Amino acid sequence: MKRWLAIAIVTGVVAAISFPLAKWFAQTVRIECVRPSPEQFHCVVQLTAHNTTRTHAFDQRSFRGAEVVEQVSVDREGMVEQTFRLRLKVEEGRARGHIDSAPGWRYEHQARAERINHFAATPGERSLDIRFDNGSDLLWMAAINTVIAAVLTWVVTRKS
Numbered sequence: 625m626k627r628w629l630a631i632a633i634v635t636g637v638v639a640a641i642s643f644p645l646a647k648w649f650a651q652t653v654r655i656e657c658v659r660p661s662p663e664q665f666h667c668v669v670q671l672t673a674h675n676t677t678r679t680h681a682f683d684q685r686s687f688r689g690a691e692v693v694e695q696v697s698v699d700r701e702g703m704v705e706q707t708f709r710l711r712l713k714v715e716e717g718r719a720r721g722h723i724d725s726a727p728g729w730r731y732e733h734q735a736r737a738e739r740i741n742h743f744a745a746t747p748g749e750r751s752l753d754i755r756f757d758n759g760s761d762l763l764w765m766a767a768i769n770t771v772i773a774a775v776l777t778w779v780v781t782r783k784s
Contacts, residue, residue: 648675693709
């Protein structure tokens with residue numbers, strides 16, 4: 625009985641920490657572009673994370689393309705972490721330099737970058753609406769952490 629109580633307590637604590645953190649770190653991205661004439665377009669990008677929304681706007685004069693950027697980091701133990709972000713390159717305005725999304729899957733970001741670049745290069749495209757978030761990935765990680773905590777507690781508390 626003590627074993628099951630320990631498993632329940634540890635699992636509950638890990639879940640109580642992991643799931644709110646996953647929600648807190650999730651980012652929602654919305655990219656909306658309209659083309660009022662064949663030679664002009666305007667885009668608005670909304671990045672929502674940590675209960676705040678940042679809004680950026682650009683047009684055909686300042687937009688320089690969309691791409692996927694790879695970030696590699698190595699910690700003290702030599703573990704390598706590779707992440708991919710969607711980057712919108714902008715030359716003017718508040719978003720001068722670039723607008724980066726949260727990390728995501730390389731091929732999904734690549735498909736988004738191709739859609740954005742296609743829209744910018746195709747005068748016949750009237751609008752573009754892209755929405756995505758990384759919340760489900762983070763919730764899966766929180767669930768996996770909770771299961772691992774339960775299994776480790778079961779292993780530690782089992783009687784030899």
